[in-house]
Amino acid sequence: MLGFRVERLWADMTGLLALLFHQGVLDEQFLELQQLQDESSPNFVLEVFNIYFHEAEKLLRSLRSLLVDGEFSDYKKMRIHLNLLIGSSSTIGAKRIRNVCIVFRTASDQNNKIGCLRALELLEYEYCYLKNKLHELFQIEQQRILAAAIRE
């Protein structure tokens, strides 16, 4: 019974990952990260993503503030934040987020406020989607590890 549960959880995990790859949410850089995880650092990917989420949320709040607060938007500062987000998203394999940031950066280069606002909304959506799906993935992984440990 426990063995079945472990297999089922493994199938759920690989299915969710396959979906995220198929949707273009993640790219092969995510797999490179997974390959760095082993028994001596079993939570490596989770730790990396926790840092990413923490930094990304600060940047997203700042981007919203730069666009919405005040009469004039600081496009130069926006560009700096977007470059940081593009870099960190590329590093963890967050492909769709990276691509939206690139579109956002183009709009900010053109001082296009409406374009920037649209890009920001899409970016916030993509970020929430990625965060929710990865939390789901990490939860399944933790359950699988627990079930495998109990089985032994």
Added chain:
Amino acid sequence: MARKICALVVDDDPMVRKIHGMLLIKHGLETEGVENGKEAVELFLSGKSYDLVLMDMEMPVMDGPKATKELRAMGVRSMIVGVTGRGVEAEKEAFMGAGLDSCWDKPLNPKAVVSMLDQLAKK
């Protein structure tokens, strides 16, 4: 027993320090990390030495090119490898001109690390 190769990861991004640090550890290196070029220079001034320095290009306080120039001016002969998230060729050339042994795009992968270690072995 052969001593481990020591590396210093210089990057203001904590995520990059973690990933690049782990990549180096997987290849058998001992690693330390600092947040900017000034901290890297201070480590060398304190007497510490490293075989390999991974130097980010853009950092607050002291950026990669400035830190590299200072380290070379101090006589540091460690292998200094530039790492940049921006693909602007002119900036990479200027970074190389500061005294790097090589420059790679972020994020590094195992192939890049093997190439660096090969270069280090030849030094």
